[in-house]
Amino acid sequence: MNQSEEEKGTELPYALRDKRELKREESFNFGCHPGLACFTDCCADVNIILTPVDVLRLSRRKEMSTGDFLRKHTLTLFTKDLNLPVVVLRMNDDEKKKCPFVDDGGCSVYEDRPWSCRMYPLGMALPPARAGEEPEPIFFLFEDDFCHGDREETQWTVESWRENQGVTEREELESGYRELVVHPWFIGGRQLDAKRMNMFYTACYDLDSFRRFVFDTTFLKRFELEESVTEEMRQNDEDLLRFAFRWLHFALFGEPTMTVREDARPDGGAGNREAKDQEE
Numbered sequence: 001m002n003q004s005e006e007e008k009g010t011e012l013p014y015a016l017r018d019k020r021e022l023k024r025e026e027s028f029n030f031g032c033h034p035g036l037a038c039f040t041d042c043c044a045d046v047n048i049i050l051t052p053v054d055v056l057r058l059s060r061r062k063e064m065s066t067g068d069f070l071r072k073h074t075l076t077l078f079t080k081d082l083n084l085p086v087v088v089l090r091m092n093d094d095e096k097k098k099c100p101f102v103d104d105g106g107c108s109v110y111e112d113r114p115w116s117c118r119m120y121p122l123g124m125a126l127p128p129a130r131a132g133e134e135p136e137p138i139f140f141l142f143e144d145d146f147c148h149g150d151r152e153e154t155q156w157t158v159e160s161w162r163e164n165q166g167v168t169e170r171e172e173l174e175s176g177y178r179e180l181v182v183h184p185w186f187i188g189g190r191q192l193d194a195k196r197m198n199m200f201y202t203a204c205y206d207l208d209s210f211r212r213f214v215f216d217t218t219f220l221k222r223f224e225l226e227e228s229v230t231e232e233m234r235q236n237d238e239d240l241l242r243f244a245f246r247w248l249h250f251a252l253f254g255e256p257t258m259t260v261r262e263d264a265r266p267d268g269g270a271g272n273r274e275a276k277d278q279e280e
């Protein structure tokens with residue numbers, strides 16, 4: 001049975017409730033360049049939710065560890081409405097509350113700017129998980145008065161904008177994170193305990209700590225892993241992040257994405273779930 005528009009509306013994040021929904025093929029006018037009077041007006045006093053890919057790319061851009069980046073540049077929100085902690089970019093602590101990365105030339109981290117900065121003026125919401133249904137993203141157009149971009153003539157569809165802004169190119173990695181956020185395990189209001197919340201935060205956002213967990217503990221002795229996967233994640237941060245998502249499917253939801261080594265099983269083979277619980 002399809003949801004009524006009313007039901008769907010009440011489930012959307014507050015910021016998107018009155019926005020105009022756009023289908024993927026629908027078009028809108030938009031342009032953004034330094035010649036506009038509003039240039040960088042959008043880069044202050046704004047909630048920018050960071051994805052794990054954002055934290056990784058921005059921390060590398062700033063030549064910081066993920067831990068240092070998180071401490072200096074982010075806030076973590078825990079709310080009852082959300083299944084998992086949300087990481088947001090910390091604005092400067094002054095009157096204008098500017099983004100720490102904006103300067104007179106615009107965005108100083110442009111090539112590594114966050115997902116939501118790329119998407120603007122579009123927003124996206126995911127409906128809550130439902131058994132047997134792949135959540136289909138819903139797209140919205142922000143029509144903020146301060147933004148003059150909609151006076152420009154260039155026309156975009158949702159898809160062509162995402163392509164142009166480099167959103168499509170990161171989709172595979174971003175979707176690994178979204179699959180966790182809207183996982184069917186949460187259906188019926190189930191909540192993770194604090195320990196698993198912390199595991200999610202570390203694996204998704206503090207990738208340098210997660211690397212130590214994988215390579216500097218007995219982790220590799222306890223799980224069977226393809227040598228190529230181990231080597232890839234040793235060499236490449238994004239492969240490590242892919243592996244972090246895989247690990248979380250096992251550690252949070254008990255999915256069989258990891259195999260415990262025979263000799264690491266506490267009872268000689270009672271199964272992965274027990275071994276994982278022991279590890280905790």
Ligand code: SF4
Binds near residue numbers: 039120
């Ligand atoms: S056009 Fe909109 S997005 Fe671009 S700088 Fe102006 S306010 Fe920001």
Ligand code: SF4
Binds near residue numbers: 043044048106
């Ligand atoms: S990261 Fe860049 S685009 Fe995003 S708010 Fe900051 S300065 Fe603006």
